[in-house]
Amino acid sequence: MSARFDERDIGKRVEAIAKGGDGVEPEQILEVVKSVMASIDGDLSTVNLKFYAEIESLAKFIENLKLELAAVRPDEINDEHLPAAADELEAIVGATEQATNTIFEAVEAIEELTAKMNKKVAPQVSDAVTRVYEACGFQDITGQRITKVVTALKHIETKVEALLEAFGEEIRQLPGQERPDNPEPPDGSEMHGPQLERDANNQDDIDAILASLD
């Protein structure tokens, strides 16, 4: 738009010189101006070239982005990390529920015993039992919060899946970071925290391992 405006403006100037030029041959000026116009045309082509260069730069950026995405291994995120995180969270809910039930059984047994306690102690024990019941509500609240986190993880999983679909198989085939067979935790320690029940060794397993090492 601005190039056209400039072109019209120069055209008008050229016409003015052509009409009223003094001391200079209008034809000469016209020729000069025409050559200037031609050079402007040349500049416009340069603009086009710059535009193409920008597109090329953008293409390189996208290519680099693909490489970086491949390095992050979004397929691993969806196939391993997110499901593992969801499993851990569900294990938390399961473990707290189990612990809460154990607390309930113990406290209900104590409450039964209040009938055999003297009249001074029984109400105090009963009040303490009530506070334990109230506190056990944490399991319901944490369970609901964890459910929300799991929902958020599933949302992220959907978005990553959409990303993978957008780039197609291309991103899966790009060379990502090499992954060791048994990756160590980020801090480099040997600790992996509590294991999921299905993966964990129970005490008998541990004893068997220890015995096998004797």
Added chain:
Amino acid sequence: MSAIDMKTPILIVDDYKTMLRIIRNLLKQLGFDNVDEATDGSTALQKLREKAYGLVISDWNMEPMTGLELLKEVRADTQLKELPFIMITAESKSENVVAAKQAGVSNYIVKPFNADTLKTKLTAVVGDF
């Protein structure tokens, strides 16, 4: 306000068994022994149509029928519409409370709650017991 006694059947509804156990135990401490349980709205509705309960204490966030949907079903049922209905829920946003009130909830308890709150709300809904 509809008075109830210690033998009046009460239905408690929650999808978390821990919460059912908490409410049942707290009600027991208050003297209410006749307590039934349901883990979702539709099961609760079925129980309400099969037996005469004096009070419903329900969670909100359940599937396949939520506590709010259960409340609306209860209020739309000519046999159940006067039934005292207390909502106990972690949904504490104003719009939730307003929605429950508009649907006809008798009272609203936000989780986590304590025994005193439960007793106060029960008294407000069904009178002294």
